[in-house]
Amino acid sequence: MTRQTRRDLGLLALRLGAGAVLAAHGTQKLFGWFGGGGINGTGQAFESMGFRPGRATALASGLGEAGGGALLALGLATPVAGAAAAGAMAGAASVHVPNGFFSQKGGLEFPGVLGWTAASLGVTGAGRYSLDHVTGHRLDRIWMIPVAFTVSAVAAAALIGKRVKGLAAAEDDEDA
Template identity: 65%
Template sequence: MHLIDRKDFGLLVLRLGTGGVLFAHGAQKLLGWFGGGGIEGTTQAMEHMGFRPGRPSAIAAGLGEAGGGALLALGLATPAAGAAAAGAMAGAVAVHAPSGFFAHGGGYEYPAFLGFAAAGLGLAGPGRYSLDHLTCHRLDKSVTVLLAFAMSATAAAAVVSRRTAAVAADAAAPASAESGQDEPTEPEGPTGVA
């Protein structure tokens, strides 16, 4: 007879590692911890990357990472935590995708791995050594898994689509300015101010 179930212990280790890394990244964004830019720096970075408006995007990314990571580590509301973290990582993958797969070239390898690990934990469940287990899995039901992942996938698809359109518009703006095709402007009002 084993004192510790290997599968449940493995899930605990994976939850602590994945959740801890996600929490740290989210804390950088929200609080400026661990050398991060905090909410103001993250807002500017999000705007620069095409996530608009920047502040709500910064808050959503930070909460998805920090909140999802903390909940994963604790094993509480594991499906929602995994889905939220995976959704946040989908946005990061979109940013890094033009640089290819491998992280050493700026690619999406690292956020994809974190997203898959978080999603896997959300789908598999937290195991016995978790708060979900202590609460009789009240927040870890099959319907929660379906709803959490459907909502996260829908939100991530909308955010990434909106960002893709913003990046394309930003790329087209200098081209139209160089060709002399400026955006139409509104006529000036009677005081000379548009």
Template identity: 55%
Template structure:
């Protein structure tokens, strides 16, 4: 006679739910120190350039001067363009240095530098010739921080990396690249329309005529201050004449 088998109730263990973070929780002090140094360096440079545009600090031109230069380079309207560029640099740089919202901050800074690189592109690569070397380095460094994250020594770490998700990094970089490309396309159309405009006539035509098109040579006691073949006095910065030597006189050729 077989005895019935007693069944024992199976106790299921409670499933422990762990919050999955976007970045590794384990801290590597050497890597974190390197990321902090990179954030502080890139962020500090961007803050300085942004303050030049927005407030005229560190030898900058301020909003009015930057807006005038932007108008001359084809970024219209100049004032909103100057505000956007200055805020992207100063704000993005500050957030990068803090490690707060790193993907979005890096994307804003990278997009601003992409637009600046488009201005410098005709001058070639190297910065001493007015090329895009310097701004391209800032753009690449910012985009790299968006992909690597800020490290453990950051405000994002204190917030549990809520603002530092991988999808935010990718979306931010793509959006900034698209926005910068659109801005440069509008600038190209503005410059093309300006080049195709009929020559100005009237009493102010000579004042706006370029030297290469037969502008009168300066005469009088101030003639010696003018370099041959140039319409601006020696010592005057290219950005002050509205030429594309630098985006608002800040990133021009690495001279500042």
């Protein structure tokens, strides 16, 4: 087995694992599968966490996770898929930051690792065993990496910033 084959098999395994986990979490939000709340339940939960409007945020988060995860697993449009999933995980991590790092205390470990993995795959590429390779990398161009990650970072920062401001305003109202 060549080094290239080992690399491509490793990327395939990583894409399938991370993509499946992301897609499953996204379908919880979008469709209520696997014990999830669906758009309405997730939207209400997001509202309670300070994301407004909750339903729109649930839709965006679900699409970033389910769509990004499915595309990562397939190895299709890998820069966009990685950026979308990483952006969704940045939003999730922002909720868990106050609880520290480790998951057993509700920390950001899980969304952080998923986001980091998605971002790394988006930058690295899907490898030979992917739809990107089959399509001649039509949806995996070098210029897509900075564009996709910039758009994702700006969107995630805006969403998180809006949440932080809303939570601060709500806290000020409680103090008054």
